[in-house]
Amino acid sequence: MTKNCYALVITPHPDDAEYGVAGTLVKWTRDGKEVIYAVCTNGNKGSNDPEMKPDKLAEIREQEQLAAAKLLGVNEVIFLRHEDQSLEDTPEFRKEIVRLIRTYRPEVVVTSDPYRRYIWHRDHRITGQVVLDAVFPYARDRLAYPDLIEQGLEPHKVKEVLLWAADEPNYFSDITDTYEIKMAALHCHDSQVGHLPSEWANFLRKRYEQSAEGQGFALAEAFYRVEVWW
Ligand SMILES: [Zn+2]
Numbered sequence: 001m002t003k004n005c006y007a008l009v010i011t012p013h014p015d016d017a018e019y020g021v022a023g024t025l026v027k028w029t030r031d032g033k034e035v036i037y038a039v040c041t042n043g044n045k046g047s048n049d050p051e052m053k054p055d056k057l058a059e060i061r062e063q064e065q066l067a068a069a070k071l072l073g074v075n076e077v078i079f080l081r082h083e084d085q086s087l088e089d090t091p092e093f094r095k096e097i098v099r100l101i102r103t104y105r106p107e108v109v110v111t112s113d114p115y116r117r118y119i120w121h122r123d124h125r126i127t128g129q130v131v132l133d134a135v136f137p138y139a140r141d142r143l144a145y146p147d148l149i150e151q152g153l154e155p156h157k158v159k160e161v162l163l164w165a166a167d168e169p170n171y172f173s174d175i176t177d178t179y180e181i182k183m184a185a186l187h188c189h190d191s192q193v194g195h196l197p198s199e200w201a202n203f204l205r206k207r208y209e210q211s212a213e214g215q216g217f218a219l220a221e222a223f224y225r226v227e228v229w230w
Contacts, residue, residue: 001103002153005075006033008106010097010131012123013043013084014065015189020164021110022072023175023182023208024221029073036104037069037077038097040127045084046192054084060191068188071181087126089133097134098145102153109135113163113224120165128163135161136228158228166224174217175208 006028011017017025017037025035042058062079069077080096087093101109114128135158138144142155162171175182183201186193193200205219212220 002105003034003103004105005036006106007035007108007110008038008100008104009035009074010038010040010100010109010111010127012040012087012112012121012127013046014039014061015043015068015186015192016112016124016164017110018068018072018182018185018189020112021162021221021223022068022185023178023219024162024173025074025110026072026178026181026185027173029075034075035073036106037065037074038080038100039065039077040080040087041082041084041123042079043084057191061189064189064191068185071185071188085123087123087130089126089130093126094130094134094138095145095148097130098138099148099153101134101139101158102148102156105156106158108160108162109158110162110164110223113166116165116167124165132161136230161226161228162223163226164221164223166222169211169222169224171223171225172211172215172220173223174212174215174219175221176212176218179205179208179219 007025009017009021009025029035043061044054044058047057066077109131111131112124112128114125139156142149208219211222212218
């Protein structure tokens, strides 16, 4: 079954969407717009605790992601459950993303900027690249996947892509009023942020202040925004 959601947020790991777009997307969900999360990996390598087992961590991180999504009013969370640090730009992964886009038919797709220089998590780089390719041309083109057409997954044109963590952002979203709920959603990821020093929150706030400089508001999430007009 297909549906027309407003935004499909495709995140490499549980927690990236909260860092990248939570303050922006909560404005959408508060407006009654449907937002869907797709989480590409299970995050099962994100721990330095010698006692932690990958399977256990994956389970914990799914629960953390569900709690954060619930707080933000996200309508549905899809877990693709790829192994952490394993994403590659393969025809299979690309098709998986095309299938999501054609199923949820979003106006806006949000993901990680693949072109960030130089040190950048490979899963972030690969997710961004594969999502951009899936948006155009693969989700759009009828002849790209005849089998998906047979399954009722018609071509879909995404109107806009927002990329978080861009080196040179061109779009600044006011999160002054949603900053607190964004931080609360980040705190749902206790396995990731629970052990961080208190300066972490100050550091983050500074970053959002810097992104808002010259914008006429206090705090911003920054994106590279691409309008897809062809
Ligand atoms: Zn990540």
